[in-house]
Amino acid sequence: MDKKVAIVTGGNSGLGYATAKKFCDNGIKTYVIGRTKERTVNACSEIGDNAMPLIFDLTNLDEIPGMIQDIFDKEGQIDILVNNAGINMKKEFIEVTDAEFENILHTNLFSVFAISREVVKKMKETGGGSIVNISSMAAQYGMPKVVAYSASKTAIEGMTRAMAVDLAQFNIRTNCIAPGFIKTKMTAKALDSDPPRKEKVFSRTPMGKMGLPEDIADAVFFMCSKEAKFVTGTVLPVDGGNSIGF
Numbered sequence: 001m002d003k004k005v006a007i008v009t010g011g012n013s014g015l016g017y018a019t020a021k022k023f024c025d026n027g028i029k030t031y032v033i034g035r036t037k038e039r040t041v042n043a044c045s046e047i048g049d050n051a052m053p054l055i056f057d058l059t060n061l062d063e064i065p066g067m068i069q070d071i072f073d074k075e076g077q078i079d080i081l082v083n084n085a086g087i088n089m090k091k092e093f094i095e096v097t098d099a100e101f102e103n104i105l106h107t108n109l110f111s112v113f114a115i116s117r118e119v120v121k122k123m124k125e126t127g128g129g130s131i132v133n134i135s136s137m138a139a140q141y142g143m144p145k146v147v148a149y150s151a152s153k154t155a156i157e158g159m160t161r162a163m164a165v166d167l168a169q170f171n172i173r174t175n176c177i178a179p180g181f182i183k184t185k186m187t188a189k190a191l192d193s194d195p196p197r198k199e200k201v202f203s204r205t206p207m208g209k210m211g212l213p214e215d216i217a218d219a220v221f222f223m224c225s226k227e228a229k230f231v232t233g234t235v236l237p238v239d240g241g242n243s244i245g246f
């Protein structure tokens with residue numbers, strides 16, 4: 001029972017991969033959720049024995065309770081949930097359709113609520129746990145062409161505080177990490193194809209560089225550790241100062 005059990009959604013790439021690796025390297029058995037079988041299985045074999053691939057589309061809200069029950073039946077505990085899976089869409093405001101807006105909210109918000117609710121039921125049974133949500137700079141200031149993404153990430157921060165208040169009585173802490181601009185394949189491509197945006201990012205980041213996925217993993221790990229045992233309801237920017245830069 002000493003070995004902790006974690007779930008990292010979207011753990012097959014980018015920030016989620018670094019987080020799953022950090023957990024596994026520190027002896028935490030980690031369920032890595034992704035939709036793509038090959039990517040998820042490969043990521044887990046790279047990470048090592050503590051990583052358990054789980055192929056699941058989080059937009060299937062009705063299937064989330066069964067998926068969480070299966071993990072609980074196997075492990076008898078779920079100590080950590082990292083709600084990292086997310087999708088983005090860059091588009092002019094007036095061209096975003098209702099369906100596109102809903103699609104982003106579905107993955108980035110509704111599924112986060114549904115999986116958190118189910119995991120909380122189990123954490124309550126076993127005496128507590130830690131939940132970390134992943135937001136964005138798009139929730140700290142107005143960013144062009146990402147209206148649905150901004151709405152979803154801003155909601156995540158509000159939900160983090162609401163969850164912290166509701167769940168403290170069950171010894172469940174809920175925090176949020178707001179990553180700045182982090183070097184992943186996706187961001188490199190997005191910024192390289194938009195030089196003015198890239199210039200803007202660097203000009204308002206006091207530390208003058210992008211972060212690494214491991215920087216986010218370290219912050220998530222801290223939030224789940226006993227060193228953060230009196231921390232709940234916070235939003236921690238891990239951003240080289242981007243959110244407070246001029």
Ligand code: NDP
Nearest residue numbers: 010012013014015034035036057058084085086136179182
């Ligand atoms: P990636 O695109 O590299 O990874 C997204 C992950 O989510 C993948 O593992 C993907 O796996 C999974 N995923 C997406 N949709 C679903 C779904 N419906 N069901 C299950 N899994 C899903 O993203 P990043 O690592 O760049 O970002 C991770 C998080 O960090 C996101 O929430 C993002 O908004 C946030 N963030 C990232 C920043 C950055 O600089 N990279 C900056 C700020 C925030 P698969 O495709 O196999 O389903």
